[in-house]
Amino acid sequence: MKEILTMRHIDKNFPGVRALSNVDFTLREGEIHALMGENGAGKSTLIKVLTGVEEFESGDIRVDGIEGPVINRSPEEAQKNGISTVYQEVNLCPNLTVAENLYIGRQPRTAFGTIDWKTINENAKKVLTDLDIDVDVTKNVEDCSVAIQQMIAIARAVDISAKILILDEPTSSLDDNEVEKLFTLMRKLQSKGMGIIFVTHFLEQVYEVCDKITVLRNGELVGEFTVEELPRVQLVAKMMGKDFDDLAEIKSAATETDNSHKEVLISAKQLGSRGAVHPFDVDIYKGDVIGLSGLLGSGRSELARTIYGIQNPDEGELFVKGKKVHIKQPIQAMKLGMGLLPEDRKDEGIIADLSVRENIIIALQAKRGVFRLISRKQQEEFADKYIDILQIKTAHRDTPIKQLSGGNQQKAILGRWLLTDPDFLVLDEPTRGIDVGTKTEIQKLVVKLADEGKTVVFISSEIEEMIRTCRRMIIMRDTYKVGELPEMEISKDNIMKAIAGGAEHE
Amino acid sequence: MKNLITKMSTQAFVIMVTIILFIIMYAAGCVVYADKNFTNIQVFFNLFISNAGLIIISASMTMVMISGGIDISVGSQVALVCMMMCDLVMNKHVPTAAAIAICIVYGIVYGIYAGVMVAYLNIQPFIVGLSGMFFARGMTAVINTGMLSIADKTFDVLAKTKIMIPIDFLAKVNKRGMKIYPNLYPSVIIAFLVLVIMFVMLKYTKFGRAIYAIGGNEQSALLMGLNVKKTKFLVYLLDGAIVALGSVVYCMNTCGGFVAQAQGLEMDAIAAAVIGGTSLMGGVGNVFGTLLGVMTKATIEALVSFQGSLSSWWAKIIIATLLAFFIILQSIITRIKAKARD
Ligand SMILES: Nc1ncnc2c1ncn2[C@@H]1O[C@H](COP(=O)(O)OP(=O)(O)OP(=O)(O)O)[C@@H](O)[C@H]1O
Ligand SMILES: [Mg+2]
Numbered sequence: 001m002k003e004i005l006t007m008r009h010i011d012k013n014f015p016g017v018r019a020l021s022n023v024d025f026t027l028r029e030g031e032i033h034a035l036m037g038e039n040g041a042g043k044s045t046l047i048k049v050l051t052g053v054e055e056f057e058s059g060d061i062r063v064d065g066i067e068g069p070v071i072n073r074s075p076e077e078a079q080k081n082g083i084s085t086v087y088q089e090v091n092l093c094p095n096l097t098v099a100e101n102l103y104i105g106r107q108p109r110t111a112f113g114t115i116d117w118k119t120i121n122e123n124a125k126k127v128l129t130d131l132d133i134d135v136d137v138t139k140n141v142e143d144c145s146v147a148i149q150q151m152i153a154i155a156r157a158v159d160i161s162a163k164i165l166i167l168d169e170p171t172s173s174l175d176d177n178e179v180e181k182l183f184t185l186m187r188k189l190q191s192k193g194m195g196i197i198f199v200t201h202f203l204e205q206v207y208e209v210c211d212k213i214t215v216l217r218n219g220e221l222v223g224e225f226t227v228e229e230l231p232r233v234q235l236v237a238k239m240m241g242k243d244f245d246d247l248a249e250i251k252s253a254a255t256e257t258d259n260s261h262k263e264v265l266i267s268a269k270q271l272g273s274r275g276a277v278h279p280f281d282v283d284i285y286k287g288d289v290i291g292l293s294g295l296l297g298s299g300r301s302e303l304a305r306t307i308y309g310i311q312n313p314d315e316g317e318l319f320v321k322g323k324k325v326h327i328k329q330p331i332q333a334m335k336l337g338m339g340l341l342p343e344d345r346k347d348e349g350i351i352a353d354l355s356v357r358e359n360i361i362i363a364l365q366a367k368r369g370v371f372r373l374i375s376r377k378q379q380e381e382f383a384d385k386y387i388d389i390l391q392i393k394t395a396h397r398d399t400p401i402k403q404l405s406g407g408n409q410q411k412a413i414l415g416r417w418l419l420t421d422p423d424f425l426v427l428d429e430p431t432r433g434i435d436v437g438t439k440t441e442i443q444k445l446v447v448k449l450a451d452e453g454k455t456v457v458f459i460s461s462e463i464e465e466m467i468r469t470c471r472r473m474i475i476m477r478d479t480y481k482v483g484e485l486p487e488m489e490i491s492k493d494n495i496m497k498a499i500a501g502g503a504e505h506e
Numbered sequence: 507m508k509n510l511i512t513k514m515s516t517q518a519f520v521i522m523v524t525i526i527l528f529i530i531m532y533a534a535g536c537v538v539y540a541d542k543n544f545t546n547i548q549v550f551f552n553l554f555i556s557n558a559g560l561i562i563i564s565a566s567m568t569m570v571m572i573s574g575g576i577d578i579s580v581g582s583q584v585a586l587v588c589m590m591m592c593d594l595v596m597n598k599h600v601p602t603a604a605a606i607a608i609c610i611v612y613g614i615v616y617g618i619y620a621g622v623m624v625a626y627l628n629i630q631p632f633i634v635g636l637s638g639m640f641f642a643r644g645m646t647a648v649i650n651t652g653m654l655s656i657a658d659k660t661f662d663v664l665a666k667t668k669i670m671i672p673i674d675f676l677a678k679v680n681k682r683g684m685k686i687y688p689n690l691y692p693s694v695i696i697a698f699l700v701l702v703i704m705f706v707m708l709k710y711t712k713f714g715r716a717i718y719a720i721g722g723n724e725q726s727a728l729l730m731g732l733n734v735k736k737t738k739f740l741v742y743l744l745d746g747a748i749v750a751l752g753s754v755v756y757c758m759n760t761c762g763g764f765v766a767q768a769q770g771l772e773m774d775a776i777a778a779a780v781i782g783g784t785s786l787m788g789g790v791g792n793v794f795g796t797l798l799g800v801m802t803k804a805t806i807e808a809l810v811s812f813q814g815s816l817s818s819w820w821a822k823i824i825i826a827t828l829l830a831f832f833i834i835l836q837s838i839i840t841r842i843k844a845k846a847r848d
Contacts, residue, residue: 074728075730078731091726092723092726093727095785096715096718096719104730114710
């Protein structure tokens with residue numbers, strides 16, 4: 001097959017960090033090529049170097065159809081050279097409409113040379129309908145869900161119809177359905193001869209669509225493999241540099257659930273929030289690990305957020321340790337011993353210019369109040385502890401968090417909530433964008449927390465992960481709580497059945 | 507109310523509030539000062555005449571604010587350009603047209619400086635504006651510390667030609683049964699031309715849309731393949747030119763120049779933009795909203811001056827309060843919207 005992109009001996013250093021050293025990468029016509037590696041391995045950096053977001057020190061890049069070496073100085077230039085990219089951090093302008101985000105920079109024009117808004121809106125509608133995305137194209141992007149935003153970014157990159165398409169963790173906010181749509185689209189583009197670079201931490205996805213795998217570790221090339229020659233265990237081993245079974249059991253065998261003697265920590269009675277989640281009853285026990293399962297938009301996050309007070313409940317009652325409470329603001333929830341890792345890390349997560357240490361201690365400081373400052377020494381201890389537990393790859397605890405790789409930023413936010421040491425912790429998609437090794441570490445941590453008597457609510461789109469960690473499942477559908485599965489009944493089949501469910505609600 | 511806010515864009519909501527406010531204020535003026543001729547349509551037109559320069563400058567400010575920047579040097583630029591006009595025409599005997607051209611060229615040169623600083627050297631627009639502010643005010647004093655005025659044939663034609671608005675419906679019949687039509691000056695025509703051109707540019711050109719994109723999220727705009735640096739550079743270049751033009755128009759109203767002229771005008775321009783729905787965070791704004799902002803400010807001034815005994819500083823105090831109100835309004839709307847999204 002014809003090589004359409006070759007990168008040779010690429011070197012890239014950030015102050016104090018060797019992000020890429022002597023990396024080679026080859027993409028061929030009609031190939032879907034997975035770029036794999038742990039968090040901080042250098043995947044995004046390789047992409048940024050290729051597309052002109054970052055400069056590189058040395059190396060040689062060739063693109064089919066262009067004489068001589070190619071050095072893109074900006075994404076604009078990369079686009080002109082036939083490379084279209086969806087970056088890891090969703091890159092859209094929140095203040096513009098969906099349609100405009102699809103066409104900005106390449107707007108169709110009228111006979112007078114002015115922008116042809118009618119055509120833009122019509123084309124946008126067509127492009128998105130083709131992808132089965134149902135959204136009003138004249139709506140601002142800021143009013144769209146993260147998943148829709150991700151689909152829009154993908155639609156834009158695809159519509160630019162380049163020779164090379166790069167997708168850096170495009171599936172992190174998508175549910176199975178949308179992922180399937182994306183794969184269908186990728187296969188279609190592949191058959192037209194487009195070369196696609198695909199970055200993901202979901203191993204199943206690699207085996208589902210990819211032809212080739214290039215593995216990076218610590219900024220160095222481990223090798224290029226065909227999918228057939230690299231079974232899952234070996235892929236994990238290559239990425240981590242050691243043997244590792246990411247599917248091993250992590251919790252003790254299931255037992256018959258008997259809740260009668262357990263202490264009730266939180267109890268919701270017909271608690272509901274209009275438009276977000278219908279009134280529900282739930283009892284949460286000490287030492288519980290509860291999975292919230294359902295499709296995107298089923299109200300699984302909203303249920304947790306209603307308990308936590310981010311989503312204001314407008315009916316029903318909530319009891320914490322037997323006492324009736326009205327939580328109006330997250331800080332109240334925190335003071336009651338709750339913590340919540342939000343799903344949307346971009347808006348509600350990192351504070352880009354602050355250091356890793358500051359990002360980790362900030363929630364604990366907020367909980368204590370400004371008059372009980374955490375000493376510098378203590379801050380450093382806390383930061384180091386979670387950098388170690390969560391294997392956060394950072395040059396130093398005082399490095400600005402924006403300089404960390406996407407996955408490592410997420411780990412820091414997770415550390416932030418673990419540090420507040422809540423009795424009740426909600427983790428909304430805690431492993432999204434996190435590599436397999438750490439994923440397993442996080443799952444183990446959840447089980448350990450529960451063993452110590454903490455209560456965890458675990459929300460994830462990956463059913464396997466929930467099966468491995470949860471002791472009870474709550475099933476959501478169309479913003480209704482439609483059922484619960486005790487530990488003995490937790491299985492992929494049962495969950496799928498419950499999610500799909502009958503027509504009527506409980 | 508909440509429903510309305512979540513459905514409308516922040517900008518539309520702010521503009522709606524401004525329109526209501528404007529109508530109430532103007533109607534109140536018409537009732538309270540009916541005896542003082544406030545109802546005369548010419549009073550309304552005078553608001554345009556005395557604020558034509560500010561309209562142009564505020565429109566430019568709107569563009570800069572949409573891009574996520576700000577230009578706090580405009581007040582001093584007005585002083586410098588007015589002084590240059592007077593000095594060139596009266597002392598150096600340069601023809602009016604050439605003097606205007608020189609002023610615009612100066613504006614472009616300043617715009618290039620500001621553009622390079624902000625776009626290519628990544629310096630805070632506020633700091634760059636501060637440097638421009640001191641430079642321009644200083645230069646004004648260097649040219650002349652006194653008070654100059656301008657009286658020149660061509661200039662007067664531009665500044666003082668009365669343009670009748672021959673619409674019967676607006677006309678007033680005087681005692682002798684003659685129809686008196688309201689009139690405007692050329693400055694107002696120039697201001698409206700600038701508004702229309704800027705509106706089209708912001709809404710219907712790639713450059714204009716790139717300004718919005720950059721103001722919305724600069725990093726995203728860059729990653730989507732827009733030329734962020736070039737766009738920002740051009741914004742400041744254009745701003746320099748438009749502000750110079752606005753200053754010339756301002757001069758047509760004052761016909762004079764002195765060092766302390768137009769002090770604090772930058773605040774009027776920023777207030778007009780914000781009252782007209784421009785976001786302080788960038789990415790949102792519209793020049794016709796800003797026009798409404800200028801008119802609101804002008805009405806407040808007119809009301810204060812019709813009252814007669816109040817110090818004209820009261821107008822400033824009221825505008826400042828209004829600005830604070832609109833800033834709070836913006837943030838409240840944003841919060842309500844964020845809540846509704848969750
Ligand atoms: N702007 C920057 N300044 C300093 N260091 C950086 C910067 N960007 C990335 N790095 C470092 O370069 C290394 C590689 O980061 P990169 O983002 O390429 O990782 P990645 O493989 O994409 O990881 P992830 O799976 O978490 O997205 C990391 O150690 C990161 O801390
Ligand atoms: Mg990455």
